[in-house]
Amino acid sequence: MTVLVLGGAGYIGSHAVDRLVEKGYDVAVVDNLVTGHRAAVNAKARFYEGDVRDQAFLDGVFDKEDIEGVIHFAAFSVVPESMKKPLKYFDNNTAGMVSLLEVMNKHNVKKIVFSSTAATYGEPKQIPIKETDPQVPTNPYGESKLMMEKIMRWSDEAYGIKFVALRYFNVAGAKEDGSIGEDHHPETHLVPIILEVAAGERDQLAIFGDDYPTKDGTNVRDYVHVVDLADAHILALEYLKAGHDSDAFNLGSSTGFSNKEMLEAARKVTGKEIPAKMAPRRAGDPSTLIAASDKARKTLNWQPRFDNVEDIIRTAWNWKQTHPAGYNDRNEEK
Ligand code: NAD
Ligand code: UDP
Known part of the structure; x- marks a missing residue:
């Protein structure tokens, strides 16, 4: 059985692919390389270049691979850009989620681990922020991610697709051997x-x-190391494989x-x-x-x-x- 990583050529996705491979998982990656890097993808993972919103392409990947669960990193995530171009974010992020869930449902794949963000909370009412606190995003990026969480919730209700939403705080660092790391252009972090x-x-x-x-x-x-973050995705996938219900978790220090x-x-x-x-x-x-x-x-x-x-x-x-x-x-x- 294979884990499909969408956005696996990106900063966080490439570290997750690397950790999955290190732990012996069979891994396939989908990425359109819009911000990602082909060289960041561990050579032991099979790579499919294409867009999450392209359902025919995704369908082909799900036909070829025996997928047990997906980890979904593919999204845009630059807050100031989202303020200027909100539709770019709702199209790529939110519509991308609809496309992915359609194909998952068609192929009877019922587990998804999702990159959510502290940006879904907006301006917090209290510190530290708990998972049960109100989610009131203050920018289109955070809104697009909150919508993705909500779409997953209703897809669980209707189709039984179980999800774990991981709400990251500030991610930084690189694999200790320095072989993969963060390469965004322009860099904003x-x-x-x-x-x-x-x-x-x-x-x-x-x-x-x-x-x-x-x-x-x-x-x-609140800063969290990218490899620790990657490991949390694997734990979340195992949590779903163990039959647990959908849930959301903050990832910070x-x-x-x-x-x-x-x-x-x-x-x-x-x-x-x-x-x-x-x-x-x-x-x-x-x-x-x-x-x-x-x-x-x-x-x-x-x-x-x-x-x-x-x-x-x-x-x-x-x-x-x-x-x-x-x-x-x-x-x-x-
Ligand atoms: P990134 O831009 O490095 O990685 C995203 C990857 O997804 C890239 O490889 C990109 O090419 C790919 N992608 C984007 N749209 C796609 C599409 N439509 N089809 C196929 N591939 C597509 O970003 P990152 O920093 O690794 O962040 C990964 C995820 O984590 C994002 O969803 C982001 O919202 C979330 N996140 C990141 C941070 C952070 O501090 N970096 C914090 C909170 C949440
Ligand atoms: N920041 C800064 N100068 C920069 C980039 C970021 O002062 O050139 C600040 C930013 O205003 C925020 C913090 O660094 O207070 C973390 O920003 P980042 O974009 O890394 O992550 P965010 O918290 O926005 O997700």
């Missing part, structure tokens, strides 16, 4: 941007806002780091000065996002190995130093 400055590729870091009601005025986020603290940690890890300046707030940034993640630890028996941000940054720095041009496959799209 804090950790890789800090490391671009450390590597001399950018002049300085712009810290978006220092007047938030936090310990030092900068935003506070339950600890918050401010943007200034992240900068200091990166200075320590890299030994570089990393110039930084204060800049205006970025639209739509919640002040503080910290997960209550005890549910995943208890219910899925998730045991993250990276519990401090310096170790997370160290693995990202290792990837950056060994792959200064990322996967070196940039075209105009990525």
Whole structure:
């Protein structure tokens, strides 16, 4: 039996494929490479280039492969872009989910593990954020993901397709041997941007806002290592295989780091000065996002190995130093 990973050429998906292969699973990957990289996909996984919204293509993959469950990473995820181009997000993300569930149902595949996000909660009413807290997204990206969660819920009700929605907080880091890592273009995430400055590729870091009601005025986020995150997907798939009902889990560390603290940690890890300046707030940034993640630890028996941000940054720095041009496959799209 095979695990199908949609979006398996992307940053998080490629780490999940890698961990699945390491743990002995048979893996197939679907990715249209719009932001992903063919070279990121573990050579032991079968690769199908195509779009999740293309039902005829997906149908062909499900015909060829004996799929026991899917893990769905394929989506766009840049918040500011989603504010300007919401329909691009509802089309790729939300319509992509409809297409995938149609094909899963047709082929009687009834298990899906899904990349959801803290962005589905919007501005939290309380910290840490619990899975049962209200989900009121403040941008189209978060809305598109919340809609995907809701579509799965109704598909469970109607067709018995069981799902686990994993709501990630801030994902960073790379495989420890530095063979795969984060390569987005343009890059928008804090950790890789800090490391671009450390590597001399950018002049300085712009810290978006220092007047938030936090310990030092900068935003506070909860960082989780990409390989720990990947492992949670495998646990979630096994949870569904064991016959459990659909559910949602936060994935974070339950600890918050401010943007200034992240900068200091990166200075320590890299030994570089990393110039930084204060800049205006970025639209739509919640002040503080910290997960209550005890549910995943208890219910899925998730045991993250990276519990401090310096170790997370160290693995990202290792990837950056060994792959200064990322996967070196940039075209105009990525
Ligand atoms: P990514 O852009 O690196 O990976 C997404 C992958 O999906 C890419 O390989 C891309 O080519 C592929 N893809 C996109 N649309 C597709 C389509 N229609 N058909 C086929 N393939 C398609 O992103 P990532 O950082 O690895 O994030 C993966 C998932 O995790 C996303 O769904 C994102 O919403 C979610 N997420 C990410 C973070 C984060 O911090 N990176 C946080 C919360 C949630
Ligand atoms: N951030 C920043 N400068 C940058 C990129 C990000 O100050 O060049 C801040 C951003 O405003 C947020 C935090 O870093 O407070 C994490 O942002 P990221 O985009 O990595 O993840 P998000 O929390 O938006 O999912």
